[in-house]
């Protein structure tokens with residue numbers, strides 16, 4: 001029987017039965033190969049992440065071809081493990097979800113092809129998920145938060161302010177015009193000879209430093225803009241390091257790390273505040289890899305207390321890439337019957353608003 | 356019950372379905388470069404429906420492991436691995452280069468495959484084919500095109516026919532014609548292509564053996580360790596190793 005007919009039969013059956021919906025989700029957009037089983041978009045039944053971090057550390061960043069090779073080695077292993085840990089067979093799953101964009105194209109192909117094959121063999125609906133939607137629904141897993149809310153996504157690839165409506169429609173209020181915040185962390189970590197990945201290393205060092213040691217400039221993009229820019233800040237830090245080196249002063253790494261981190265968080269909070277005031281939204285979600293940063297979480301809490309707004313952040317382990325968040329985002333689409341067909345493919349870039 | 360053969364290592368997306376004796380029921384190939392990720396699953400769906408099957412009927416898989424386009428190879432291998440673990444069925448990896456050469460199994464002479472690997476190099480292999488029997492004379496390797504043609508000229512016997520196939524076969528035949536002045540040189544196929552019916556014939560015996568010998572639960576585990584044959588390191592990896600060795604060799608890409 002054709003996949004399309006089997007898939008529709010399965011969907012009708014699930015809706016009629018009114019039983020719980022189990023989604024098997026896959027994520028392979030960057031350097032983590034991950035699979036998870038999620039119940040009703042809220043409960044993590046199993047979550048498996050095979051990280052390639054150590055493999056890329058020697059290159060000082062993610063190398064696409066190395067990532068793609070690792071994904072193909074790990075993909076069937078993580079899927080198998082996610083099902084075993086969930087104690088469910090593929091016949092006891094209601095839908096297959098996968099990150100289809102944005103990301104490293106060759107890496108995405110591995111996850112998307114795996115997902116299509118699973119959907120095809122089991123006769124299940126297939127859901128393509130925007131990676132950023134995954135990040136913001138990670139908060140739903142930890143906190144049960146429901147739209148509408150304002151989402152601040154901060155990661156190695158993205159810095160965005162998103163408006164998520166009651167129906168789950170996503171509108172973009174602001175984005176970075178150059179580097180992503182996480183990218184700036186990586187670059188400054190490299191300049192300070194801290195290693196890779198930069199985020200946790202800067203955070204650890206910043207804990208021992210003075211955030212007011214240097215006042216680094218924050219980009220002015222016009223009063224109304226909710227966009228971000230971190231390249232000026234990055235240059236200012238590099239310039240400072242260069243000057244210190246030439247003057248043969250000892251570089252106060254901890255103080256510089258603290259001042260840099262402070263500058264990044266200040267900008268993020270200022271824009272989030274403006275966006276909350278402009279939209280009147282009552283909930284702020286902070287998500288993405290950089291949302292694991294304790295100082296950012298603390299500042300966000302203070303901001304929300306000040307504005308009497310609810311804050312929802314994912315548990316720290318759900319901030320970095322994982323498949324559980326993809327399953328959570330997919331559930332919304334499952335209920336809306338928004339399925340992909342077998343021509344679903346990976347795309348390096350795609351708009352969150354069109355998703 | 357049916358068997359599935361897939362190759363995505365070249366710009367040809369090649370699919371075949373066979374019965375349990377390995378006889379071809381359908382064989383499809385489409386030259387749609389860089390679109391394998393989009394079309395491999397829908398085309399499998401379509402092909403199987405044509406012969407009255409779906410993926411649940413597949414009891415064994417033969418997959419082309421490359422060498423070839425990095426991104427391309429991974430698509431077919433991913434389909435094979437995931438299908439194998441999902442259904443607990445046997446999978447056999449076959450060389451894509453060998454499968455390409457297999458198209459000339461009824462010829463008599465030297466059969467050499469050259470697929471572009473950029474920077475004057477190619478993924479190469481050579482066989483002596485006689486009465487349907489293949490004897491490997493130059494093993495599968497990424498080689499400089501010039502040195503491969505030199506090795507081939509050394510192997511060829513007087514008057515023996517030389518069949519070249521691959522996307523750089525035409526150029527190589529012209530450029531090194533003088534080395535083969537006493538031999539008929541035939542450019543059999545000037546594309547890098549694999550046809551899945553050949554993959555099916557070539558891999559059938561091994562698959563059949565495996566299907567009979569392994570416990571069902573072992574099949575999935577076997578699939579986990581399936582890795583494409585890239586025949587070379589990722590460029591960044593090669594550079595990193597080189598730096599560590601401090602050597603001046605510039606073998607990369």
Ligand SMILES: [Zn+2]
Pocket residue numbers: 131135155289320321
């Ligand atoms: Zn991410």
